[in-house]
Amino acid sequence: MVQSRAMIEIALVLITLLGVTALGVLTTILTPRLMTIAGLWVLAAGLLSGLPTGFWYHVVLYRLLARKMALPARSRYRTT
Numbered sequence: 001m002v003q004s005r006a007m008i009e010i011a012l013v014l015i016t017l018l019g020v021t022a023l024g025v026l027t028t029i030l031t032p033r034l035m036t037i038a039g040l041w042v043l044a045a046g047l048l049s050g051l052p053t054g055f056w057y058h059v060v061l062y063r064l065l066a067r068k069m070a071l072p073a074r075s076r077y078r079t080t
Helices: 001-028 032-068
Strands: none
Touching: none
């Protein structure tokens, strides 16, 4: 079990290094305009997947916490 986990971590590190190397090679091949367009597409994909995921995470977190304890009332203005 421990050996397989170590193998997965090594594979992830190697894949990451390969990806960074490929990105470095691409920057010498592609023009700055194409790299900017590619970066914007990656940004859009990250937002399209990350925003709904983050929202749903907080919905599930609220539901789980509400079952276990009384949550404080939400106030628009905090007075401390």
